[in-house]
Amino acid sequence: MTAASAPEPAHPTDQPATERRISRRVGAIAESATLAVDAKAKALKAAGKPVIGFGAGEPDFPTPDYIVEAAAAACRQPAMHRYTPAGGLPALKDAIVAKTARDSGLQVAANQVLVTNGGKQAVYEAFAALLDPGDEVLLPAPYWTTYPEAIALAGAVPVPVVADEQSGYLVSVSELEAARTPRTKVLLFCSPSNPTGAVYPAEQVEEIGRWAAEHGLWVLTDEIYEHLTYGGATAPSMPVLVPELADRCVVVNGVAKTYAMTGWRVGWILGPADVVKAATNLQSHATSNVANVSQAAAVAALTGDLSAVATMRQAFDRRRQTIVSMLREIPGVACPEPQGAFYVYPSVKGLLGREIAGRTAHSSVELAELILDEAEVAVVPGEAFGTPGYLRMSYALGDDDLVEGVGRLQRLLGQAD
Structure with missing residues (x-):
């Protein structure tokens, strides 16, 4: 077996220095969860799946002219x-x-x-x-x-x-x-x-x-x-x-x-x-x-002036109110109203351990996977932000996509037993 095809060790940072392929310092770095979710959503969309992504913290507006x-x-x-x-x-x-x-x-x-x-x-x-x-x-x-x-x-x-x-x-x-x-x-x-x-x-x-x-x-x-x-x-x-x-x-x-x-x-x-x-x-x-x-x-x-910023902020504010009100209609979801940025961070602890579409998620990671598989909606689990039991959703996406995406969550998560 060549070095190029050799399997990676289970714990590469524990290997002797002469055998270690990746440094301990860099080997300990976790991939950006938000970028990983966004990349997966974009890949699925490119494959023809109607995925709606709430993962990346990225305004959907073009840069001003x-x-x-x-x-x-x-x-x-x-x-x-x-x-x-x-x-x-x-x-x-x-x-x-x-x-x-x-x-x-x-x-x-x-x-x-x-x-x-x-x-x-x-x-x-x-x-x-x-x-x-x-x-x-x-x-x-x-x-x-x-x-x-x-x-x-x-x-x-x-x-x-x-x-x-x-x-x-x-x-x-x-x-x-x-x-x-x-x-x-x-x-x-x-x-x-x-x-x-x-x-x-x-x-x-x-x-x-x-x-x-x-x-x-x-x-x-x-x-x-x-x-x-x-x-x-x-x-x-x-x-x-x-x-x-x-x-x-x-x-x-x-x-x-x-x-x-x-x-x-x-x-x-x-x-x-x-x-x-x-x-x-x-x-x-x-x-x-x-x-x-x-x-x-x-x-x-x-x-320049801040007029373009004011226009974007007005749209974000409208979307903020929409996503909060829609998420609060889902039993088992608690969604505080954010006062800034363009994210909501609802608690989904009330959904864990309950059967949803024939599956049971015991963590917010598993729930995010279930949501992507069953509703084709991409969200980021709270584990990525140091607090399991939550989801992060960016509302920096178009109004129609936002309503459709949260509507899918309402239909899926409303099935929780």
Whole structure:
């Protein structure tokens, strides 16, 4: 048997170094569950199956025309065909500085900005710059699937702090304090939240920030959904509410969600100059500069007005109300109303262990598989976000598909005995 055809060992990370094909560090990484569900749904659709996907957190709108035109113009500029500074085009850094002051009130300088290949790289590089092996990161759960993997890649330990639907998926200072140890270095904070859509009120953001400052913790705050709030909710920036935290706070953001630019891959890190410089050094060896055409598109997005964003937010709000009301009609499903992002995170614990279409699911993973098989609807199980017994569903898809997809769930899950 050749090496190429040899079966993989059951536990490749336990093999002697001379036999190990994949490093322990990378071998321990789990595939992105959200991308895996989305890929499976798209493959089934390509095969002719009428699958409706609620898996990917991706707006169904096209990128606004003025942004696309800026990218097209950049393609024709020879300067954009070359290497540019690893940390980002000066014009984009300036645009990020101005946009941040406009939208959140946070004042930063250009040397406090690193432009990254999307929000995921921003999260990874921020943790890589801050963490050493053995450090602990407080990770409110449900959490976005990338957070614990990025923490582990830095050699640190994610410490989940679980909140459920009873609290609106919001963790309290007392819960964070109970999880803090002498090894705790960073708190991960995300509001509006992926996967729950929860939005922390300003007083709770300030309370958590002051607690972190009091204990000398760093905070990594993910503000990628800052413009997607509903029903009067707002998403204030923690270092603005707690200025004494600013020197120990890293902000992650990007254009993906606000401007329907997920495929353009432009995110950024804002933080103390020494942290940003360290992360820039890492990026200079990992990927160098973000694609110049994408950066030019991001400049147009950030310097333009927010009218296209307002249009998208109005559609998301309509879909949010529709999906919540329809899910609440299913016996055994409890669906809190999200105030931000474009996700619902219903509890399906009431459906587990019950027979549905001749099958019984004992976990939300099994329930998601049953739903895909029987209703041809793709959802992401809560296990991917650190809280079994839930499903994440994105409502960033067309109104007709949303109603048809949830209607299929109503017909299937209404059969539960």
